[in-house]
Amino acid sequence: MGQNGAGKTTTIKLLSGLSTPTQGQVFVDGMDLSSESGKIKQILGLVPQDSGFYDERTALSHMIYYGRLKGLSKKESVEQSRVLLDQVGLGNEIFKRVGYFSHGMKTRLGIAQALLNNPKVLILDEPTNGLDPVGIRQIRQILRECNNKGITVFLSSHNLLEIQEICTHVGILDKGKLIAESAIEKIRHLESNGVITVGVYNLSSEMISLIESLEFVVKTELKAEHTLDIYVNSGIDFKPEINRLIVESGGKVFKLIENSLSLEDAFFDATGIKF
Amino acid sequence: MNFSEIRIIGEDEILRGSKSKYVCFFGGIFIFFCFLAMRFSTYISFLFSNSGGIPYILISYIVVLSIGPFMTLISSFDIVSSETETGSVRYILSKVQRSSFILGKFFFLFLVFMSASSGIALISLIYQYSTGNAFQFESIILFWISSSLYLGCFIGIFLFISTLSANNKISFTMSVVFLGILIFFILQGNESYLKYITPFFYGIKNMEFMKGFPVGAGYLTAFESLFSMFLYILVFLSMSLLAIKRRDL
Numbered sequence: 001m002g003q004n005g006a007g008k009t010t011t012i013k014l015l016s017g018l019s020t021p022t023q024g025q026v027f028v029d030g031m032d033l034s035s036e037s038g039k040i041k042q043i044l045g046l047v048p049q050d051s052g053f054y055d056e057r058t059a060l061s062h063m064i065y066y067g068r069l070k071g072l073s074k075k076e077s078v079e080q081s082r083v084l085l086d087q088v089g090l091g092n093e094i095f096k097r098v099g100y101f102s103h104g105m106k107t108r109l110g111i112a113q114a115l116l117n118n119p120k121v122l123i124l125d126e127p128t129n130g131l132d133p134v135g136i137r138q139i140r141q142i143l144r145e146c147n148n149k150g151i152t153v154f155l156s157s158h159n160l161l162e163i164q165e166i167c168t169h170v171g172i173l174d175k176g177k178l179i180a181e182s183a184i185e186k187i188r189h190l191e192s193n194g195v196i197t198v199g200v201y202n203l204s205s206e207m208i209s210l211i212e213s214l215e216f217v218v219k220t221e222l223k224a225e226h227t228l229d230i231y232v233n234s235g236i237d238f239k240p241e242i243n244r245l246i247v248e249s250g251g252k253v254f255k256l257i258e259n260s261l262s263l264e265d266a267f268f269d270a271t272g273i274k275f
Numbered sequence: 276m277n278f279s280e281i282r283i284i285g286e287d288e289i290l291r292g293s294k295s296k297y298v299c300f301f302g303g304i305f306i307f308f309c310f311l312a313m314r315f316s317t318y319i320s321f322l323f324s325n326s327g328g329i330p331y332i333l334i335s336y337i338v339v340l341s342i343g344p345f346m347t348l349i350s351s352f353d354i355v356s357s358e359t360e361t362g363s364v365r366y367i368l369s370k371v372q373r374s375s376f377i378l379g380k381f382f383f384l385f386l387v388f389m390s391a392s393s394g395i396a397l398i399s400l401i402y403q404y405s406t407g408n409a410f411q412f413e414s415i416i417l418f419w420i421s422s423s424l425y426l427g428c429f430i431g432i433f434l435f436i437s438t439l440s441a442n443n444k445i446s447f448t449m450s451v452v453f454l455g456i457l458i459f460f461i462l463q464g465n466e467s468y469l470k471y472i473t474p475f476f477y478g479i480k481n482m483e484f485m486k487g488f489p490v491g492a493g494y495l496t497a498f499e500s501l502f503s504m505f506l507y508i509l510v511f512l513s514m515s516l517l518a519i520k521r522r523d524l
Binding site: 013016017018019020037038041044045046048050052053054065066068069070071110113 | 277279280283284287361362363365366367368369370371372520521523524
């Protein structure tokens with residue numbers, strides 16, 4: 001995930017061989033793209049961003065063509081195409097010209113062609129861009145099914161909610177650099193393991209300084225006149241200790257809640273973007 | 276180089292490709308023009324001081340030399356740029372090698388125009404035979420090879436331009452301008468060295484042989500110009516391969 005221009009599409013182009021790296025190496029499934037691009041292309045399925053099909057050709061015709069390019073015989077290509085089109089919900093549209101397809105249908109056709117010849121890795125560049133809520137849900141469902149079949153799904157998005165819903169691992173790109181990469185649960189606690197929100201009457205700057213001096217506190221953020229967010233860096237329950245410190249310094253605690261960071265918070269934490 | 280990929284791309288272009296019907300249509304028009312030229316050649320027979328009757332092969336060859344570049348332009352200016360414009364090139368190139376893509380496209384067009392040349396050669400042969408002219412097997416073979424290579428040169432040029440272009444408009448404009456430049460170069464006359472960088476020069480050089488063999492210049496000259504056209508194709512095809520290889524898609 002990353003902002004617009006962070007390098008998500010470039011990364012995908014590099015992985016799929018649509019761009020050539022100026023320096024460095026690209027490995028897919030342990031194979032070097034520069035020397036084994038042919039093999040990589042056989043195990044990889046790509047759904048590029050905003051890519052078109054031939055309007056005058058049918059969905060099945062596209063699938064047969066791409067299947068043959070993936071090394072399938074014509075018979076195998078026809079068989080697999082029918083199964084995959086059915087799987088993505090286009091089973092009744094196989095003889096329909098793609099020019100009459102909606103954006104969502106084209107995306108599903110894109111996924112179907114990427115799944116030809118059973119790829120090990122499925123790469124998608126912002127697959128739900130421009131789709132309506134129904135379309136988004138359909139794509140998510142298809143991607144979950146692919147993952148259940150053992151296919152590694154690698155997708156780029158700037159829609160954090162979507163990532164939170166379907167991804168197990170996340171990498172954050174910022175200005176062309178991978179600044180964080182981990183399991184989604186871990187990345188949500190990248191800088192801190194959680195946030196404790198305290199509501200305190202008589203909240204003073206001295207009290208905040210005391211809290212910040214605690215070893216496990218990463219930072220604090222004043223949310224309102226009486227509300228303070230405390231970011232902590234360990235999974236241990238620090239609520240009693242924080243409560244004690246505030247009471248000892250003359251504060252009256254009326255709220256003490258422990259929150260988990262959202263992916264959005266983690267993203268802003270990692271990129272350092274402030275509003 | 277993967278021949279299977281080249282074959283599938285070329286085959287798909289011919290059988291199901293979006294361009295195939297247009298390209299075949301232009302190929303058909305091309306043959307029709309040649310047929311018309313031969314059909315009404317009696318009206319222009321005064322142009323040919325050939326004692327052996329009307330040189331039908333030469334007439335066909337002149338039609339190929341003059342109309343061929345325009346036919347190849349209309350057929351090939353968007354062969355790659357249309358794929359780039361729509362983005363379908365990404366679907367293809369995520370599955371096959373870039374070189375296979377370019378070679379498949381080239382051989383598709385080359386095959387179509389080679390077939391058109393064969394059709395024209397056949398019509399010329401029938402005319403030549405039916406009017407009782409001397410049967411010139413060498414001329415027909417040379418006509419076929421020379422026309423195919425001559426048209427192949429232009430396919431190579433327009434394919435290269437199409438590979439460089441981001442969309443069809445740019446590709447068409449660049450192709451027209453480039454063809455204009457080549458015509459300008461050949462019109463500079465025999466003294467200018469610029470003629471050597473145009474396929475027209477090598478095509479025109481073979482005109483003499485279309486009247487019939489033997490000729491003063493001999494086979495070697497014919498071979499030289501055929502080889503030059505072959506090299507011309509190789510150069511532009513290599514440049515297209517290099518261009519697609521370096522291109523960010």
